[in-house]
Amino acid sequence: xxxxxxxxxxxxxxxxxTERVDxxxxxxxxxxxxxxxxxxFTGALPAATVDGxxxxxxxxxxxxxxxxxxxxxxTDKEITAPKDVECGTILAGKQEKxxxxxxxxxxxxx
Amino acid sequence: MKPRALWVGLLFAFNGCASGxxxxxTAGWASKVPWIGEKSGEATMLAGVKPGPYEPxxxxxxxEKDLARHRGEALGFVRAPVLEQHLAELRASLVQASRxxxxxxxxxxxxxxxxxxxxxxxxxxxxxxxxxxxxESDDEVAAVVAHExxxxxxxxxxxxxxxxxxxxxxxxxELGLDAKTQFTGTQAGKGDTRNxxxxxxxxxxxxxxxxxxxxxxxxxxxxxxxxxLLVESGHSAPAMISMLEKLxxxxxANAQAEQDFWERMKQASQRNxxxxxxxxxxxxxxxxxxxxxxxxxxxEDTARYLERHYGNRxxxxxxxxxxxxxxxxxxxxxVLQNYKQAFAARRLLEEGKAQDxxxxxxxxxxxxxxxxxxxxxxxxxxxxxVGRQNEAIDxxxxxxxxxxxxxxxxxxxxxxxxxxxxxxxxxxWADRASQVFAGAPRWTPHKIRxxxxxxxxxxxxxxxxxxxxxxxxxxRQCQEANQTPAGQTRR
Numbered sequence: 104x105x106x107x108x109x110x111x112x113x114x115x116x117x118x119x120x121t122e123r124v125d126x127x128x129x130x131x132x133x134x135x136x137x138x139x140x141x142x143x144f145t146g147a148l149p150a151a152t153v154d155g156x157x158x159x160x161x162x163x164x165x166x167x168x169x170x171x172x173x174x175x176x177x178t179d180k181e182i183t184a185p186k187d188v189e190c191g192t193i194l195a196g197k198q199e200k201x202x203x204x205x206x207x208x209x210x211x212x213x
Numbered sequence: 214m215k216p217r218a219l220w221v222g223l224l225f226a227f228n229g230c231a232s233g234x235x236x237x238x239t240a241g242w243a244s245k246v247p248w249i250g251e252k253s254g255e256a257t258m259l260a261g262v263k264p265g266p267y268e269p270x271x272x273x274x275x276x277e278k279d280l281a282r283h284r285g286e287a288l289g290f291v292r293a294p295v296l297e298q299h300l301a302e303l304r305a306s307l308v309q310a311s312r313x314x315x316x317x318x319x320x321x322x323x324x325x326x327x328x329x330x331x332x333x334x335x336x337x338x339x340x341x342x343x344x345x346x347x348x349e350s351d352d353e354v355a356a357v358v359a360h361e362x363x364x365x366x367x368x369x370x371x372x373x374x375x376x377x378x379x380x381x382x383x384x385x386x387e388l389g390l391d392a393k394t395q396f397t398g399t400q401a402g403k404g405d406t407r408n409x410x411x412x413x414x415x416x417x418x419x420x421x422x423x424x425x426x427x428x429x430x431x432x433x434x435x436x437x438x439x440x441x442l443l444v445e446s447g448h449s450a451p452a453m454i455s456m457l458e459k460l461x462x463x464x465x466a467n468a469q470a471e472q473d474f475w476e477r478m479k480q481a482s483q484r485n486x487x488x489x490x491x492x493x494x495x496x497x498x499x500x501x502x503x504x505x506x507x508x509x510x511x512x513e514d515t516a517r518y519l520e521r522h523y524g525n526r527x528x529x530x531x532x533x534x535x536x537x538x539x540x541x542x543x544x545x546x547x548v549l550q551n552y553k554q555a556f557a558a559r560r561l562l563e564e565g566k567a568q569d570x571x572x573x574x575x576x577x578x579x580x581x582x583x584x585x586x587x588x589x590x591x592x593x594x595x596x597x598x599v600g601r602q603n604e605a606i607d608x609x610x611x612x613x614x615x616x617x618x619x620x621x622x623x624x625x626x627x628x629x630x631x632x633x634x635x636x637x638x639x640x641x642w643a644d645r646a647s648q649v650f651a652g653a654p655r656w657t658p659h660k661i662r663x664x665x666x667x668x669x670x671x672x673x674x675x676x677x678x679x680x681x682x683x684x685x686x687x688x689r690q691c692q693e694a695n696q697t698p699a700g701q702t703r704r
Binding site for chain 2: 120121122156157158172173174175177182183184185
């Protein structure tokens with residue numbers, strides 16, 4: 104059995120989605136204790152999931168452990184998606200464009 | 214020169230609306246769109262939706278007719294009552310959160326492996342099986358439905374009127390030009406050709422450039438109102454972003470199709486346009502291509518919106534249980550698994566692995582999907598590929614008899630009969646398809662071609678004329694079909 108160090112199982116914050124991202128204590132109260140600024144954000148911050156909440160993730164900033172709102176940051180967590188085999192068919196079949204809006208993922212329909 | 218001035222004027226007027234967040238959309242129909250742009254950043258999108266009875270869209274054709282038409286456009290619907298009930302309940306909670314009453318429509322699952330969802334003026338929300346399978350929580354499913362429902366509530370479908378009007382205008386101008394040429398016995402003049410080119414340019418630009426630009430504003434607003442609906446209905450609003458992350462992953466995996474589209478656009482613009490309008494068009498195309506809707510931007514906008522309006526609220530945690538439980542019920546799990554097999558069979562068939570495709574398709578057309586159209590259509594195709602003709606015919610028969618018909622089955626039947634010289638039978642299948650799919654226009658080119666082959670030229674001409682004006686998207690196909698060599702009249 105190979106025991107991996109915690110870092111190996113974690114991921115990184117690679118970008119901030121908002122101009123400023125609040126840093127919180129990771130306790131139950133989530134007290135705000137600082138901010139990250141998008142303008143000065145460089146590189147990647149080591150991150151990990153937070154037990155019992157997927158709304159926050161834990162990040163390591165200058166050696167300190169903080170929590171950030173998960174929706175406010177971009178990470179390098181791998182999200183897999185299958186190669187679409189129907190795209191061509193939908194393209195061919197979508198003949199009456201009128202009266203339906205572009206939807207969630209209509210990329211290859213046009 | 215008037216048409217050019219008019220169309221170019223339109224082109225820039227609508228470009229302004231799109232890039233300006235819709236604040237300039239004050240004329241005529243556009244003023245009915247309850248658009249809230251960047252300038253009203255303090256209010257939520259939901260605050261702009263007036264509570265009370267929903268006013269039906271003028272573009273609505275009727276819920277059932279809309280369903281029949283869309284059934285004919287893709288690969289059919291998947292019937293999974295437990296999932297459909299679950300989706301209906303999610304939708305109901307979102308409608309309630311909107312404070313609108315009497316919002317029509319329902320959520321339908323499309324037999325497609327792609328990540329796709331769209332809505333129609335009738336309020337119907339179509340979600341592909343690929344997306345349904347990929348979503349991991351009730352909240353992500355609700356996010357998809359909330360986004361599409363938002364298009365309905367915000368009457369975004371109205372923008373399609375613009376494209377449709379332009380195409381009809383172009384079709385009429387071309388028809389008028391044809392009539393003039395035939396009547397006078399002369400070639401179209403330089404002025405006529407220039408006007409036509411300008412109209413074509415504006416129509417193409419609206420369709421491919423301006424509407425996507427307008428669409429970006431729509432997508433953003435639908436994301437934002439979707440977030441409001443998620444919050445108000447007690448769902449986890451950040452699911453809108455996790456859902457978009459999955460979409461982004463799918464886009465990355467399927468980037469080639471997108472690149473192919475823009476390559477075709479580039480070639481078309483080089484081929485068709487060589488005047489001032491063309492140069493402008495190419496520039497706009499290029500800039501829009503560079504700023505093509507990016508899911509990452511939508512995620513950023515949604516994150517900012519969430520933070521701005523709900524940053525101080527305790528947002529709900531995502532709940533996976535109900536969705537997981539619905540998907541893992543035996544009757545649902547089997548449907549999901551069988552369609553997965555059917556999609557795999559299709560891919561294998563395209564890769565030339567006929568025997569593997571046949572094996573997968575055999576599994577796909579069993580149990581609860583034994584009589585479903587899509588798995589049987591794939592089984593039919595793969596059975597032919599491995600030389601099992603009788604099995605193929607049986608499968609095709611089941612596909613035709615399915616409660617949820619699939620358009621491609623009818624197309625196969627039309628083409629096979631036509632190829633084997635049974636043109637009247639092929640025409641009969643085209644007529645049947647047109648009925649089954651509520652007169653969906655995709656059957657019109659088939660009918661025109663087959664009518665000509667059976668010598669019914671006047672009927673073919675009438676259909677072609679009607680097609681050019683009423684369904685400009687199909688104009689070229691209808692005109693090509695109407696070039697089919699005329700056959701002998703059969704009575």
